[in-house]
Amino acid sequence: MTGIPTGWRRYVGVGIGRSSWLLVACQTFYFMGISIDLTLTGVVGLALAPTPALATLPLATITIAGTVCSFIAGFLTASIGYVRVMITGAIAAMVGAALSVIAVSTHDFPLLCCGTALVGAYRSTGGYIRYMAADRAPSGQRERVLSFVLYGGLLAAFIGPFVATTSSAFFGAQYAGSYFMVGVYAMLNIPLLLAIRASGVRAKTDGEKPVPVPLAEVRGTRQFITGLLALAGSGAMMTMIMAVGPLGSQHAGHSSSMGATIIQWHLVGMFAPAVFSGNIVARIGPARTSVIGAALFVVAAIAGLGGDGFVNFLIALTLNGVGWNFLYLAGTTLLVRCYPRGRGGRIQAVAEGIGSVTGVAASLSASTVFYFLGWQGTNVPVLIIALALLVVLFVAALRARGDEVRAEEQPAGEAEQPAERPMDVQES
Template sequence: MGGDWFRVGRSTWLLVVCQAFYFMGVSIDLTLTAIVGLSLAPTPALATLPLAAITVVGTLCSVAAGLLAARFGYIAVMVGGAVTAVAGAGLSVAAVSTHSFWLLCVGTGLVGAYRSTGGYIRYMAADRAPDGQRERALSFILYGGLVAAFAGPFVATLSSDLLGARYAGAYLMVGVYALANVPLLLALRAGKVRPDVEAEKPEPVPLARVRRSKDFVAALLALAGSGALMTMIMAVGPLGSQHAGHSESLGAAIIQWHLVGMFAPAVVSGAVLSRIGPWWTSAIGTALFLVGSLVGLAGEAFVNFLVGLALNGVGWNFLYLAGTAFLVRCYPPGRGGRIQAVAEGLTSLSSVAASVSASTVFLLLGWRGTNGPVLVVSALLLVVLAVMAASGRRAAPAAERPAEAVR
């Protein structure tokens, strides 16, 4: 990668910073909420409900966020999401201060509404990218998550006792990071980096036009699969670590390296995607999910959690990036609002299913047993994607030019 690789423009770098603040706030909830939920829940079966509230509300809001963004613009929707996160953080602080489990669920649910807007940052970058550089812009946005992977869990642990009550300070930081995104988003508006196609308000590509295309189906499989496989292991990881007798600091390290696995590969995965295309990139990601589940099945030592969750994170990076690349092939810049809304909604729905079932699956099967369903789903997804890729090789040249087909 030469110096030209990093010349992606002012708006992309601003969006990278937005992504960093977004994931730093979200990573605090991911690091602590399962453990806090376990300490406040009236029964262990409800321990992951506050974490599930993030994905449930996020699912309900994700489709609406896409449709609202198509009408009012991404920036207005994301600023509204940031304000909602500030309110959710405040309620979460009050919840841990008063030991209220249900108030924590409300607070994390509001953060879930904010989370639903974060997925559109990468679409903003793709829409603003020069011709032929949309996939590179997508990989750059994930650099923001790399910063969050290192800083988020560290800040969560460091600020936990900041306000007296355990974990109150950490939840306060969720609101601080969300608020920090507002001036950056307003700078995007002030800098007039919105593409001309947004100013002209072009008609979004109808879903009926792409719903049977191989790129769209592959995008939905990759994005929904990556969300479900990652969420299941991420939600169970801290619980399994605690159940195995590992310390809280080791539990935070497990999530930290899971997040590193999710975003550190962005340094190379974008180049890999550009070189070998989304089909092979999705195969790499799915295979890494499979290997990570095998490591988890092998035992409950700290190294099993560390390596298993790290590989799970790397698998998510490759599969998520490939899925997004498939999706942006389905529409020209500025016309993907409806398609994006459906993809984000389905991805969130798969994450909800994984998150809601995580604690029950863990109670029934334990840490090692939870990796079994992940192994099976990863293997099936790998086979399905391989069959789709093999059957579509002769049509690949036409599939490379969907933008012209929908103009």
């Protein structure tokens, strides 16, 4: 890699460390497996449910189990480490995938619900991949590593649907092969996680485990509140538009291929900006980056309000995805700055849990909002939320800039010491 120009090295992962590359692979397999369950379970549920009213129950078990386990996973990482928690989640996904294969083959609806619930538990561990990457990032590389790990989502967006389709009939019963691949992807993450554990930096703690930072120490700070708002708001707005987009496209008379195209570009919008968004955060800071993300959500909602043409859907969902990327990365960066390396288990648990709750609320309300307001009307509440978030984040960015100016004016010896302590890396 010595022949790569210096200006390009940031884009191809030079200097971010072996663990970060392994975590990109973990993120890829994670998203590929989860995307199969989220894509197929609604269709399979309709085919197996004793009544159409229960068709979405298996899909609901994914989100409900994922929400509950998000809190549990966060608190467990504080006591047993990221790797053990994520391996436990992967094993749960393997068992859940096996149950789903049996359920599809035997037309057993309750068993399908059990299988998808276990995959939901696995889903709850995925958000901690980025926190693990932040804790293991080389000094001064946190923002870059956080964005680089999102490359895994971009790879999964292109590879996942193809594998799900081609593997569908592996075991005779339709979709049994696809659920089997969910378990395969989860299994492939286990050796990667063990390799990360073997290559990790161990904390110098005199034999004692790092003590998690109590939530009470950070819950009133501007960084924590701003980061939490960015993550929760972006997750809710992204989920609602992603859920309504295909329905609105179909209702507007567009072809199924057009519906697939807008979702694909939505996913590209979510993950492709990772090529440069980490560098933007490093240059202008997470507070100002979050303002850009909120502004993109505003523009996306305005594009959706503009009509139900294919171009409106394409622009709205693509910019919605890009806005999510900026807010997700900025919010995560703000959160990881609230605690020393390896001591953020409790903070992460609250952030992931609240993010899951808002995502579930948006998902469950999306169909009702669409039924009463239609595609264009659905963009109204999203626009209101985006504008409110934009104002709050803009004020927070101004205050953060003011703090920076005051810190620069202080004598060097009186400046605040950074919270990050590189050696406080939790032993995984």
